[in-house]
Each structure stands twice: as structure tokens, then as C-alpha cells.
Amino acid sequence: MKELSLNLLDIVENSVKAGATLTEMLLEQVGGALTFTVRDNGCGMDEETVRRVTDPFYTTRTTRAVGLGLPLLKLEAEQTGGTLTVQSDTDPVHHGTTVTAVFHTDHIDCPPLGDVVASLITLIQGHPDTDFLFTHRLGEQEVKLDTRELREVLQGVPLDSYEVLQWIEGYLREQYQSINQ
Secondary structure (H helix, E strand, C coil), X not given: CCCHHHHHHHHHHHHHHCCCCEEEEEEEEECCEEEEEEEECCCCCCHHHHHHXXXXXXXXXXXXXXXXXXXXXXXXXXXXXXEEEEEEEECCCCEEEEEEEEEECCCCCCCCCCCHHHHXXXXXXXXXXXXXXXXXXXXXXXXXXXXXXXXXXXXXXXXXXXXXXXXXXXHHHHHHHHHHX
């Protein structure tokens, strides 16, 4: 994928399909490294699936014979000298999956971050009943959005209503602007 924000969108879509009610996204930039973590409370994957999930010719989908999301993310991370790890648990109490990719941002092959705000808006609009916790740490500063907090304040107003989505977009872009000044 051309931008990391599209990888984020793809992985979180997989979390939602796995039944996650909460997906946590953490982007953490420290020095020349960007750590990209997606953690969910979905159904999880068995050990065999975790072993094979980065093979482009392995997929659990029935609509096509390849699954490219995680294999491409792994390739993109490794091309920068980084890594990709996948941990998952199917335990009835402690289930879910964590995907962590590390990118060396000073490497010429590091893809741009892209429009993270647009990806988040797409996720919230497409899955208004799922909760998302997004944090992007840039040194000492951070951009943060927790849909659980929004639900408390909105008291029943749907997150996918036009006005709410516009507010969320403005709120996130304002946070990024304050960091980039």
C-alpha cells in the first residue's frame, strides 16, 4: 500500500470482522522509528493461522485465494530494516490479536504515514457501533481519540451522523496542527 494509514484501515477492518468491540491503534514516533500497533478484542487466531498469516497465499477469505494486508505490511516494515509481529489468543476470556510493525522512518523505502484522519473517519462511519481508541505519540506530544468518551458525551447521538463525523475530523486535524506548529 502506498501509505501506512491505508494499512491501518485494512488491519482495523480485519479486527471488526473478527468481532472486536474495541480496537486500539497506537502510532508511536521516537527518534527515527515509528511503531505501529493495532490491538483488538476480537475472536483471535489459532497458532497455525498466526504462523501463516504473513504468507500472501494464505487467507481465510472465501472470495479470493490471496490475503495481502499483513504480508504487504511485513514487507514494507522489513524494507526499512524494521519488523512485524503478530500475537493472538483465542482464550474465551482473554482473546484478541495484536499486530506490531516497526518502521525506520529515515530509510528511503519508508512509506509516508498518509491521511490517518481520513482512515479514522472511514472506520467510524463504517462501524459506528464499534469502539476505537486512537493514539499517535510524537515525542512528548500526542493526538488522541476515544469513541467511548464521545458516546458518554453524545448520549445516544450516533457517531456516524454527519455533524459528529465533521466534528471528529476537525478535532483530530486541530490536534495535528497544534503539533506541527
